[in-house]
Amino acid sequence: MANRHTIILMQTSQNRATRTFMDYDSISQAMDGICGLYERKLKDLNPAILNITYDIADLYNFIDGLADMSALVYDHSRQAYLPYDRHWIKQRTFQHLKKRATR
Secondary structure: OOOOOEEEEEEOOOOHHHEEEEEEOOHHHHHHHHHHHHHHHHHHHOOOOOOOOOOHHHHHHHHHHOOEEEEEEEEOOOOEEEEEOHHHHHHHHHHHHHHHHOO
């Protein structure tokens, strides 16, 4: 699944003006991007703490707390983007973090 262009679509609140997207060259980079988004939010909320830690449940709560989040992943065989929901994103972030932890 490497090198599959991935677009993360998200809406941070019920206000439609908060709709945005982030695009990445791979699923792995997209999962890093989502984790980075959460980590930046934690730093903004806790500016005095130098080493912020969190667990997967915290990350899931962040993802679930967004008004909307989904992914579009390019499938070379179909030459189209396939949609994936929030549940898929949570599974992939878990797998990604687990893989990173064993390195």
